[in-house]
Amino acid sequence: MNKLKIGIIGLGTVGSGVYKTLKNFDNVEIIKIAVKNLNKKRSVEVPSSMLTDNPYEIVNDPSIDVVVELIGGVEPAYSYLETAIKNGKHIVTANKELLAKRGEEIFNLAEKYNRVILYEAAIAGGIPIIMPVKTILAGNKINKIHAILNGTTNYILTKMDTEGASYEAVLKEAQELGYAETDPTGDVEGFDAAYKITTLATIAFKKKIKFENVYREGITKIRKEDMKEANEFGYKIKLIATASIDENDNADVRVHPMLISKDTTLAHIDYVTNAVELNGFPIGKVVLSGPGAGEFPTASSVVGDILAIAAEFGKSDYILPMMRCNHSTKANPVKIEDTYNKYYISITAPNAIGIIAKIGTICANKNISLSSILQRGVSKDNTADIIVITEKCQEKLLREAVEELKDCTVNSIIRVAD
Ligand SMILES: NC(=O)c1ccc[n+]([C@@H]2O[C@H](COP(=O)([O-])OP(=O)(O)OC[C@H]3O[C@@H](n4cnc5c(N)ncnc54)[C@H](OP(=O)(O)O)[C@@H]3O)[C@@H](O)[C@H]2O)c1
Missing domain, CATH: 3.30.360.10 (Dihydrodipicolinate Reductase; domain 2)
Structure with a gap:
């Protein structure tokens, strides 16, 4: 059987789980694992000949088909993956920060070199999404x-x-x-x-x-x-x-x-x-x-990605086409001030006659309807705790209304799901 040859960069929580789980599969062979500190005591026993502290020994190794990146952060992870793709390797990664900040570049690069990047573990750990x-x-x-x-x-x-x-x-x-x-x-x-x-x-x-x-x-x-x-x-x-x-x-x-x-x-x-x-x-x-998250749930997703590549590897020039990511159009971002939400607002107000009416008027003037307004008695210091829940209104107007509650302390403003 032709085994898929992989190199792993990172042998921490996720890397250790991946190493232990992959032992159950004989169609994948780990060629090398890169770590930062070769002398560190680990929860897995790995032959010392397999370890390196130089990830370029992996990304430049012509015998390796897939690079599994499990170190996290943008750099040096991006540079390792860039070299790996240019050297013709497919990629599996759990690195959410890298994908969020430089996903577009790395996916475009992978398309250019006809390689696939899989990242099931990066979004919700063990949940297939x-x-x-x-x-x-x-x-x-x-x-x-x-x-x-x-x-x-x-x-x-x-x-x-x-x-x-x-x-x-x-x-x-x-x-x-x-x-x-x-x-x-x-x-x-x-x-x-x-x-x-x-x-x-x-x-x-x-x-x-x-x-x-x-x-x-x-x-x-x-x-x-x-x-x-x-x-x-x-x-x-x-x-x-x-x-x-x-x-x-x-x-x-x-x-x-x-x-x-x-x-x-x-x-x-x-x-x-x-x-x-x-x-x-x-x-x-x-x-x-x-x-x-966690060692084994995250390993489940990483190993699933590796096995998906193993199943297709060598069978065609363009593997896993449905998993490719290069989106040509951009979404238009909506600013938070322009969004419409319901709000929970906790207010401590002076215990003055008409305070509830005053809050109601300030909101009404900003076109904000209230779904609930509740006063929780009067404290010894002659203040009243009031909870307001609004109907859907524009965030910008809600912020303006809160600005006008000058005599009150606004303890919390939390958005309420529809
Ligand atoms: N932990 C989770 O539950 C979880 C869940 C989903 C996704 N993730 C993602 O998975 C990735 C790994 O997370 P983790 O929790 O396993 O991290 P971790 O426990 O901190 O392990 C990081 C590993 O990377 C190695 N490393 C760091 N920088 C390196 C470098 N420049 N060259 C070579 N090796 C280097 C470290 O080596 P040493 O061991 O020698 O220090 C360590 O083995 C991250 O992107 C994280 O966001 C983690």
């Missing part, structure tokens, strides 16, 4: 995506919800348990989810989406009081990656916390589980959920 969208869902016009794409933030929000704990307390615990990094910025500020939705929206809408145009807001300002209020109004708070496109190719792609109705599937996706809800024609709504 790219291959389904590009193959069995190809007959659909997908126009809306709602997704939970980051396990760390979903874990933190679930714990805040179930235990009534503060963001800071849960983050600390998540860091101790290894669910959050020492520097959690990439997760809690929404970068990770924004990388993923950039590529997923590009694939699903078949239009170029630029990462710079994706609006992003993290979870660091969510208060335990917001969790409690959301529950009382019939919602959960989740970090949602959302994308929609209209008939004129205006694409609204963003990541931010959202109140989502307890009646939806996504409201019940808890802890580190991820989920993607796609809406399209003719399928309607479809939800895929599962483990969005």
Whole structure:
């Protein structure tokens, strides 16, 4: 049997899982693995002759058919892949940041050299999403995506919800348990989810989406009081990656916390589980959920991609045509100020006669209808906590209305899903 010969760059969490899983397949042979530190103690036993600290030994090796990139970050990963493609290698990668920031360039290069890039693991870890969208869902016009794409933030929000704990307390615990990094910025500020939705929206809408145009807001300002209020109004708070496109190719792609109705599937996706809800024609709504990260779930996707190439390799000059990505047209980005949303607003106001009427008037003057307004008694310091939930209104007008609430403290503004 002609074995597919692969080189792996990176033997960390994902690389180790891939190495262990690939042992079960005799149609793939690992030729070399590049790491940064040859002396590091690892969870896998790899023959030392197989290891190198020079990835160019892999990308320039004529015997290697496929380069599997599992180091992350834009550089030097981009340069390694560029050389590999120019040397005729197919690519498998789990690198969401690289795809979000330089996907267009790397896909165009792959087309030019007639190579395929597969990246199932980069979007939702173990959840199959790219291959389904590009193959069995190809007959659909997908126009809306709602997704939970980051396990760390979903874990933190679930714990805040179930235990009534503060963001800071849960983050600390998540860091101790290894669910959050020492520097959690990439997760809690929404970068990770924004990388993923950039590529997923590009694939699903078949239009170029630029990462710079994706609006992003993290979870660091969510208060335990917001969790409690959301529950009382019939919602959960989740970090949602959302994308929609209209008939004129205006694409609204963003990541931010959202109140989502307890009646939806996504409201019940808890802890580190991820989920993607796609809406399209003719399928309607479809939800895929599962483990969005971790050694073995991510390895499942990487190995699936490697085996897809192995099954086709050598059979034709142009393998896996449905998995190719070079979108010629761009979507028009929609600015967040121009979007229409419902909002949850928590306000602490002076306990003055007519304060509710005043809030109502300020909103009415900006064409904002209120769906609920509720005062939670009066505090000892003679202030009142008021919760407002609006109907759909323009973000720009909502911001102007909030500016006019000068006598009040606005504790939180969180968008509410339809
Ligand atoms: N972890 C997950 O659950 C998960 C899920 C989905 C996608 N991903 C993506 O998968 C990729 C890998 O993530 P990971 O969690 O496995 O990372 P990781 O545990 O930090 O491992 C990174 C590996 O890359 C090696 N490396 C880093 N820079 C290198 C360089 N310049 N040359 C050679 N080797 C280098 C490191 O070598 P040393 O071991 O010698 O330090 C390490 O083995 C990233 O793109 C990540 O976003 C991860």
